[in-house]
Amino acid sequence: MKSFLFVLTSFVAVTSLLSGLLMISNPDGEVFNLSIRLLNGTPFRDFKIPGILLTTLVGITNLIATLFIIIRQQKRYSWSLAAGISLCGWVIAEIAMIDTQYWLHFIYLTTGILIILVSLRLKGRELI
Numbered sequence: 528m529k530s531f532l533f534v535l536t537s538f539v540a541v542t543s544l545l546s547g548l549l550m551i552s553n554p555d556g557e558v559f560n561l562s563i564r565l566l567n568g569t570p571f572r573d574f575k576i577p578g579i580l581l582t583t584l585v586g587i588t589n590l591i592a593t594l595f596i597i598i599r600q601q602k603r604y605s606w607s608l609a610a611g612i613s614l615c616g617w618v619i620a621e622i623a624m625i626d627t628q629y630w631l632h633f634i635y636l637t638t639g640i641l642i643i644l645v646s647l648r649l650k651g652r653e654l655i
Contacts, residue, residue, distance in 0.1 A: 529596065532645045535638055536593040536610055543614075544586035550578025569624045581617065588613045604650035611642030 549558050554575035556563055563573060571577055592610040595603035618636045622628060 528645055528649055532604075532607055532642065532649065533593065533596045535642050535645070536589045536596065536607055539610065539614055539635070539638060539642070540586055540589035540593050543581050543589060547578045547580075547582030547586050550574040550581065554578065565625055565627065568626070584613050585610075585617050604646045607642060607646040608650065611639045611646055614639035614642065 546559075550556075551574075554573035556565070556574050561574070566572070566574070566577075588606070589610040592603065592606040594600075595606050600606075614635060618632055618639060622632055
């Protein structure tokens with residue numbers, strides 16, 4: 528289960544950091560073939576602020592969780608739990624703000640839920 532949690536948090540860290548940085552550097556959305564019209568009805572004019580939020584809230588949290596898993600830091604499962612919650616929060620907020628749902632929403636929401644469940648399971652084992 529520890530290896531599975533490592534794979535999940537690593538996957539999310541890498542993909543969200545790369546995606547967020549690409550959104551920051553290319554806020555018009557063209558790099559992902561996204562239209563700015565997708566952001567109609569949201570507080571955002573382009574993808575720069577969502578990219579910053581994705582990088583900091585999801586990417587860095589999952590990166591810290593991954594690093595703590597590697598070094599076996601005492602709070603690694605707490606950080607993994609926070610990483611899963613941040614990912615689920617991101618996906619739910621994105622779904623609520625835009626009118627279109629993508630298959631990636633399902634993949635990342637499922638990944639976030641798995642991170643939460645595995646973190647809780649491993650965190651519980653530490654207490655025994």
